[in-house]
Amino acid sequence: MIALANPPVSTNRAFPADDNLTSVVSASRLNCFHSCRLKFYFRYVLEMVKPGSAALFVGKAVHAALQQWSTVRWRGLAHDAEALKAGFLMGWVTGQEDEPVSWEAGEEDDQQAKAWGLVEMYLRDTPVPAEEKPEAVEVRVEADLAKHGLPTLVGIIDLVRPGGRIVDFKTSAASPNAEQVIHRNETQLTAYGLLYREATGKHEAGFELHHLVKTKVPKLVVSEAPAITESQKTRFFRLIESYTDGVEREDYVPSPGLQCSACEFFAECRKGGAV
Numbered sequence: 001m002i003a004l005a006n007p008p009v010s011t012n013r014a015f016p017a018d019d020n021l022t023s024v025v026s027a028s029r030l031n032c033f034h035s036c037r038l039k040f041y042f043r044y045v046l047e048m049v050k051p052g053s054a055a056l057f058v059g060k061a062v063h064a065a066l067q068q069w070s071t072v073r074w075r076g077l078a079h080d081a082e083a084l085k086a087g088f089l090m091g092w093v094t095g096q097e098d099e100p101v102s103w104e105a106g107e108e109d110d111q112q113a114k115a116w117g118l119v120e121m122y123l124r125d126t127p128v129p130a131e132e133k134p135e136a137v138e139v140r141v142e143a144d145l146a147k148h149g150l151p152t153l154v155g156i157i158d159l160v161r162p163g164g165r166i167v168d169f170k171t172s173a174a175s176p177n178a179e180q181v182i183h184r185n186e187t188q189l190t191a192y193g194l195l196y197r198e199a200t201g202k203h204e205a206g207f208e209l210h211h212l213v214k215t216k217v218p219k220l221v222v223s224e225a226p227a228i229t230e231s232q233k234t235r236f237f238r239l240i241e242s243y244t245d246g247v248e249r250e251d252y253v254p255s256p257g258l259q260c261s262a263c264e265f266f267a268e269c270r271k272g273g274a275v
């Protein structure tokens with residue numbers, strides 16, 4: 001068991017250096033594999049890297065600003081709007097040094113303004129009080145699941161509010177479906193719950209998904225879920241078993257469907273070939 005209250009990490013890298021696909025799993029890997037095994041093959045086996053999309057970059061820039069905002073509170077300092085904006089603008093530049101984005105003419109300024117608009121909206125409408133000190137911010141956690149015959153689970157949790165409420169920030173183009181949002185994120189939430197339990201020895205109090213929605217007038221939608229149940233935990237373990245079994249058999253069949261419209265490997269997939 002490890003303490004959660006370590007200094008926030010500034011990296012998004014969740015995986016250890018000696019990572020391989022069947023010894024370490026994450027919610028992202030599980031979701032990708034179970035959504036389309038061929039997509040998983042392109043992304044994680046061949047490690048094909050595609051230029052970042054504008055939407056992805058905006059999401060990361062907003063996420064980084066919220067991380068900075070949470071870190072300031074974690075350190076017990078007062079919120080400084082000017083410093084936050086300066087950090088956001090600097091991150092906008094340095095982020096593209098690592099992951100270049102192909103903007104359309106005039107698009108970058110527009111997207112930057114929209115991204116900062118989302119941050120300002122969040123700071124105005126968030127249910128998190130300005131004086132609330134987080135339990136953890138952007139913390140990397142791992143859980144050894146060997147006693148269940150499973151790989152190590154890793155993940156980075158955006159924010160843990162006092163008492164163990166796990167928060168995940170998301171940016172989206174449209175409001176999440178109220179009836180489905182928790183179900184659609186069940187793999188990620190279950191992973192975070194297990195990681196929190198491993199790190200603290202306590203059960204999480206529940207979950208909050210904070211969707212920053214990029215509508216004309218940006219808005220915040222907060223969706224809540226209770227602590228994970230035993231049946232969710234069992235279902236999650238079966239998902240991991242199915243994942244490791246498929247990867248070991250190199251079962252990378254395609255799953256054509258609605259998800260193809262957002263697949264970065266559409267062109268490679270259409271070329272066909274044996275899988």
Ligand code: SF4
Nearest residue numbers: 036039256260263269
């Ligand atoms: S285009 Fe569709 S079927 Fe092909 S890899 Fe992507 S998600 Fe899978």
